[in-house]
Amino acid sequence: VQFDEATALLVGDSLQSLAFQLVAERTIAHSAALQLEMVRMLALAAGSRGMAGGQAIDLDSVGKSLTQTELEFMHMHKTGALIRAAVLLGAHCGDGVEAEYLDAINHYAKCVGLAFQVVDDILDVEASTATLGKTAGKDAENNKPTYVSILGLSDARNLAQELHQNALSALTGFGDKARRLVQLADFIVRRQS
Amino acid sequence: VQFDEATALLVGDSLQSLAFQLVAERTIAHSAALQLEMVRMLALAAGSRGMAGGQAIDLDSVGKSLTQTELEFMHMHKTGALIRAAVLLGAHCGDGVEAEYLDAINHYAKCVGLAFQVVDDILDVEASTATLGKTAGKDAENNKPTYVSILGLSDARNLAQELHQNALSALTGFGDKARRLVQLADFIVRRQS
Numbered sequence: 001v002q003f004d005e006a007t008a009l010l011v012g013d014s015l016q017s018l019a020f021q022l023v024a025e026r027t028i029a030h031s032a033a034l035q036l037e038m039v040r041m042l043a044l045a046a047g048s049r050g051m052a053g054g055q056a057i058d059l060d061s062v063g064k065s066l067t068q069t070e071l072e073f074m075h076m077h078k079t080g081a082l083i084r085a086a087v088l089l090g091a092h093c094g095d096g097v098e099a100e101y102l103d104a105i106n107h108y109a110k111c112v113g114l115a116f117q118v119v120d121d122i123l124d125v126e127a128s129t130a131t132l133g134k135t136a137g138k139d140a141e142n143n144k145p146t147y148v149s150i151l152g153l154s155d156a157r158n159l160a161q162e163l164h165q166n167a168l169s170a171l172t173g174f175g176d177k178a179r180r181l182v183q184l185a186d187f188i189v190r191r192q193s
Numbered sequence: 194v195q196f197d198e199a200t201a202l203l204v205g206d207s208l209q210s211l212a213f214q215l216v217a218e219r220t221i222a223h224s225a226a227l228q229l230e231m232v233r234m235l236a237l238a239a240g241s242r243g244m245a246g247g248q249a250i251d252l253d254s255v256g257k258s259l260t261q262t263e264l265e266f267m268h269m270h271k272t273g274a275l276i277r278a279a280v281l282l283g284a285h286c287g288d289g290v291e292a293e294y295l296d297a298i299n300h301y302a303k304c305v306g307l308a309f310q311v312v313d314d315i316l317d318v319e320a321s322t323a324t325l326g327k328t329a330g331k332d333a334e335n336n337k338p339t340y341v342s343i344l345g346l347s348d349a350r351n352l353a354q355e356l357h358q359n360a361l362s363a364l365t366g367f368g369d370k371a372r373r374l375v376q377l378a379d380f381i382v383r384r385q386s
Contacts, residue, residue: 006252009202010245016206017240020213024232032225039217039232047210052203059199 016046028093038092045085054078058144066145072114080113087112087181104170108181111167116188118160121146123192125153133193164189209239221286231285238278247271251337259338265307273306280305280374297363301374304360309381311353314339316385318346326386357382 022028023042029035044050054077061074087109091097097105123132124139125148139146147156167185171178215221216235222228237243247270254267280302284290290298316325317332318341332339340349360378364371 007249010249010252013209013239014241014245016209017236017243017245021233021236021240024229024236032229035229036217036225036232039229040214043210043214043217046206047214048207050210052207052210056200056203059203 023089030095034092038089041085041088041092045081050077050081050085051079054081061145063143064145066150068147068150071145071147071150075114075117076110079117080110083113083116084109101173104173105181108167108170108185111163111170112185112188115160115163115167115185118147118156118163119189119191121148122153122156122160124148127192131193160189216282223288227285231282234278234281234285238274243270243274243278244272247274254338256336257338259343261340261343264338264340264343268307268310269303272310273303276306276309277302294366297366298374301360301363301378304356304363305378305381308353308356308360308378311340311349311356312382312384314341315346315349315353317341320385324386353382 019042020039023035023038027035029038046052048056054074057074058078061070066074084106087105088102091102091105121139124136124146127136138144140149147159151159164185168182171181174181212235213232216228216231220228222231239245241249247267250267251271254263259267277299280298281295284295284298314332317329317339320329331337333342340352344352357378361375364374367374
């Protein structure tokens with residue numbers, strides 16, 4: 001908004017390259033092989049089987065009616081894949097995370113990613129443009145399928161709570177070590193903008 | 194052109210992620226550490242200090258008069274960095290390339306990258322739209338500084354020949370092993386589209 005679309009696109013391209021650069025150039029995991037695996041995770045999450053693919057589905061969905069399953073499929077790719085990658089990449093920086101813990105973290109990230117989107121849809125209906133920090137009511141105006149348009153406001157709120165609880169349950173085995181992840185889940189569900 | 198701008202952008206994003214994925218997921222170099230270095234090279238060439246930065250300079254240059262040095266600086270980033278990375282990444286896949294050879298390959302790639310751009314500027318003036326495969330005469334119409342607008346057609350042609358010769362000279366130490374790189378340089382300078 002402040003500059004222009006071409007500049008915004010170039011900044012996005014630059015930041016995406018910077019993400020790969022950072023994963024590759026510092027010693028952030030305990031082997032180069034594991035860091036290569038992290039590069040691969042980020043690439044998959046950003047590309048046609050992740051964010052870019054989800055965005056393509058989103059473009060294709062405008063004006064269509066989707067089932068809740070189809071909507072979830074779209075969001076799992078569009079925003080979910082990169083949120084999951086962000087959480088899992090963090091976990092891979094630790095000293096050898098065991099497979100069962102990675103599963104738990106993966107489940108947490110999946111729930112948090114979807115909760116983010118459900119809350120986004122709720123805020124688009126409930127919040128004012130001033131609070132939201134972007135134009136409210138845009139989804140309905142653009143005839144976009146959302147959790148609110150499919151489930152109604154009340155059930156969308158219940159779903160957000162359920163995903164929040166599932167995210168927190170996935171973390172119980174970690175005790176206080178997962179404090180930051182609990183805070184992140186709380187923030188995502190309670191945010192007003 | 195065939196689909197729409199949003200789809201084209203998403204395909205570009207997907208292909209960029211795919212490039213990182215491919216460099217990271219196959220065993221293409223003789224150590225994971227070297228492959229990480231290759232990821233870093235690709236990220237730097239694509240990002241704000243490479244292609245994206247060069248494109249930003251290009252956007253900023255429309256309607257301005259640049260010196261030949263400024264024009265070269267822009268092209269070294271906008272297209273040169275990624276061409277250089279492509280050539281150097283190939284060299285890194287080999288069985289341990291020595292530093293002096295990497296310098297020679299780097300010099301080759303730099304000359305070929307610039308030659309590509311000089312020829313691009315010449316073709317924009319000389320070729321018909323039908324031969325070129327894109328609209329001819331666009332640079333002058335958009336008031337963009339080019340090698341032809343700065344040097345004139347004759348000196349631009351001389352510069353392309355000179356860069357071509359320098360590129361080939363850089364390869365002399367490699368003998369027949371560099372056959373493909375010689376062909377690539379020849380193709381870039383002789384192409385008509």
